Amino acid sequence: xxxxxxxxxxxxxxxxxxxxxxxxxxxxxxxxxxxxxxxxxxxxxxxxxxxxxxxxxxxxxxxxxxxxxxxxxxxxxxxxxxxxxxxxxxxxxxxxxxxxxxxxxxxxxxxxxxxxxxxxxxxxxxxxxxxxxxxxxxxxxxxxxxxxxxxxxxxxxxxxxxxxxxxxxxxxxxxxxxxxxxxxxxxxxxxxxxxxxxxxxxxxxxxxxxxxxxxxxxxxxxxxxxxxxxxxxxxxxxxxxxxxxxxxxxx
Ligand code: FES
Numbered sequence: 046x047x048x049x050x051x052x053x054x055x056x057x058x059x060x061x062x063x064x065x066x067x068x069x070x071x072x073x074x075x076x077x078x079x080x081x082x083x084x085x086x087x088x089x090x091x092x093x094x095x096x097x098x099x100x101x102x103x104x105x106x107x108x109x110x111x112x113x114x115x116x117x118x119x120x121x122x123x124x125x126x127x128x129x130x131x132x133x134x135x136x137x138x139x140x141x142x143x144x145x146x147x148x149x150x151x152x153x154x155x156x157x158x159x160x161x162x163x164x165x166x167x168x169x170x171x172x173x174x175x176x177x178x179x180x181x182x183x184x185x186x187x188x189x190x191x192x193x194x195x196x197x198x199x200x201x202x203x204x205x206x207x208x209x210x211x212x213x214x215x216x217x218x219x220x221x222x223x224x225x226x227x228x229x230x231x232x233x234x235x236x237x238x239x240x241x242x243x244x245x246x247x248x249x250x251x252x253x254x255x256x257x258x259x260x261x262x263x264x265x266x267x268x269x270x271x272x273x274x275x276x277x278x279x280x281x282x283x284x285x286x287x288x289x290x291x292x293x294x295x296x
Contacts, residue, residue: 052076053128054135055086057098060146068146070137071095077128083138084112084123087150100150107264110198113205114150115139120202120262141205143214156214157201157221164225164243169236187232194227194272196265203259203269215248219259219269222250226272229279241283250276 052074060068073094075086084102091098100123102112107125114123117137128136144152174181203219204210210218217225225244229237244250253273260270 051078051132053086053132055083055090056135056137057087057090057150058137058139059098059149061097061148062146072135075128077132079127079129081128082124083114083116083121083126083128083136086128086136087123087138098150099148108198110200113141113200113202115142115205120205122200122202122264125264141201143205143207143211144201152201154201157199157204157218160217160221161199161224164221164228164240165236166224166228168228168231168234169239170233171235181233183232190232191227191230194223194230194267197223197227197267197269198265200264202262202264206258206262208256208258209252209254213248213252216252217243217246217249219253219273222253222276223267223269223272226276226279230275241280244276244280245283250280253277 054072055075056070056072058068059065059071073090075089077086082105084105087098087100088102091100100112100114102124103109104111105124107122110122112123113120115121115138116123116126117131118139120141123138138150140146140150140152144154144156147153168181197220199220201220203223207216207219210216222244225240228234229240250273253270255270255273257270260268263269
């Protein structure tokens with residue numbers, strides 16, 4: 046018992062693929078205080094009740110993006126979600142939807158990481174200027190064009206929320222479209238022509254069915270649905286510019 050005397054039941058999905066035929070739920074009783082997070086609840090289970098429970102976390106302050114879980118069916122950062130909000134009911138914690146389970150609550154992120162690498166999430170220059178010439182300057186207005194999208198922490202909650210990604214994992218998905226838009230909108234970047242084929246492809250931006258749940262669950266208010274919509278506009282312009290100009294949209 047804690048000083049507050051409260052305990053909550055947490056049902057956790059357990060699955061060790063090398064020994065279990067299928068996932069199952071295991072229930073634990075966890076004491077908590079007003080500020081005990083779901084992540085701390087899982088840590089209590091691992092430290093005090095069952096050391097075999099597997100899950101990811103790192104920063105404990107909604108920065109690293111590694112602690113995403115489904116909490117009562119909703120994608121959440123477990124370090125930023127509190128047990129008090131579910132009491133006196135019980136809590137069900139599952140791995141993020143739409144990703145293969147590696148073990149218990151840890152999912153395989155390979156698909157997202159491969160997609161991320163392909164969009165080249167860094168500033169591309171036709172020609173780098175020497176360091177001696179100083180930094181690439183940018184006005185507040187230019188910064189404002191992409192700043193919101195630069196807050197993405199790759200937590201994958203938007204993928205767990207996206208029904209289209211759940212149906213077809215070839216879809217690039219909301220996080221990739223937000224990050225791609227972040228770099229394409231940066232006045233210092235010259236890599237738009239390299240990224241547009243990914244936006245325009247069949248599994249690119251046009252596969253989005255405009256559900257918008259990705260933006261609701263985003264813990265950083267990145268609003269990936271807005272990035273998708275802007276990418277649709279950019280994709281349309283890219284198409285017409287390529288159609289009209291023999292030298293292509295970036296000429
Ligand atoms: Fe880093 Fe939750 S532990 S975001």
